[in-house]
Amino acid sequence: MINFNGEILDSDLQLTVSNRSFLYGDGVFETLKIVDNRILFFEDHYFRLLASMRIIRMQIPMSFTFEYLESQVLALVNQQNIQNSARVRLTVFRNDGGFYSPTDNSVSFVIQANELTQKVYSIADKSFEVDLYKDFVVTKQLLSTLKTNNKIIQITASIFAQENQLDSCLLINEEKNVIEATNGNLFMLMNNQLFTPPISEGCLNGIMRKQILKLAEALGNVEVIEKEISPFDLQKADELFVTNVIVGIQPITKYRKKEFKTTLSEELLAKLNQSIEV
Structure with a gap:
């Protein structure tokens, strides 16, 4: 069952072979979590969408209000x-329409x-x-911060993780800084300082990243810093964790020979669950 342009259909959507999302990855998406019939952090999701x-020059329908x-x-x-x-x-x-150059900028949603x-x-x-994934790099540009339908680096990195009995991989940019994991934004605790790469490094402008930054600042016992993270920093870290809207926080327990706490x-x-009053 899906909702296609406001119509709920019993079966999956049958796309044409000329669908631009299929042909060129010409689309963007949001992953949402529903709890007790409400969308968590929906205002942030809405404005990011x-x-x-706007960034990829889509025509935003007048009907696309928050409500x-x-x-x-x-x-x-x-x-x-559910x-x-x-x-x-x-x-x-x-x-549909056109090759690289579309015939119009109107959109559909599913x-x-x-x-x-x-x-x-x-x-x-x-x-x-x-572990690190080094076959391909994420470029430091605005497009890298968006949730577009082109996620081939995350896909190949996830396959690499499977082939090497890993749970996930950490991605790097062209300057060889670590920017995120395949499944979310990266945070690193070192000597009571909590680091996460700035968006300018090319990491996803994550919704849960924003929530964790606010919660960590409110704790008062750690200094929150947006700063580049090198692969060498990982070996010196006290904790590493990944954030996304679905899992919340996923602690990394091992990177190469180094094992980490989860305190x-x-x-x-716990603070995140309190903030959403679950």
Whole structure:
């Protein structure tokens, strides 16, 4: 079941071979978490979506108000009876026509939803091992910070992780700085200082990244710094963790031969759950 341009359909959407998202990755998306029939951090998601559409020169429909898109997402999860806890993907793509140069900039949207097993954010009691992925780099540019439909680096890095019995990989930019993981933004604790790469490094402008920055600053016992992270820094870190809207915080327990604590991760996760009143 999906919501395509405001119409809820029982079956998956059948795209044409001329679909621009399929042909060229000509689209952007938001991954949303639903808890108790509300979209967490939806205002941040909404404004990031519109900003992304403007950056890639899509025509934003007059109907794309905050209230309209919120109602379309909730209509789908209620129709599927998964409004208590769900993962939603809202994809906007440019309509068919043209080759690299589109014939017009009008858009369509499709919303998909899947049930989640729990509402609260939690940390799985298991190891989470990562390593660097160096086959390809993420460039330091504005497009790298958007959630576009071109995620081939994250895909190949995820396959690399599977082939090497890793849980995820850390991505680097052209200056060989570590910018993020395949599944979210990266944070590093070292000597009571919490570091995360600035957006200018090419990392995703993450919604959960924004929440964690605010929560960490409110703790008062760590200094929060947006700064470049080198691969050498990782070996000296006290903690490493990854953030995204679906899992909240995922602690990294091992990078190469170094193992890490999860104390701050657990403290921030408790604060995150309190902030959303789950």
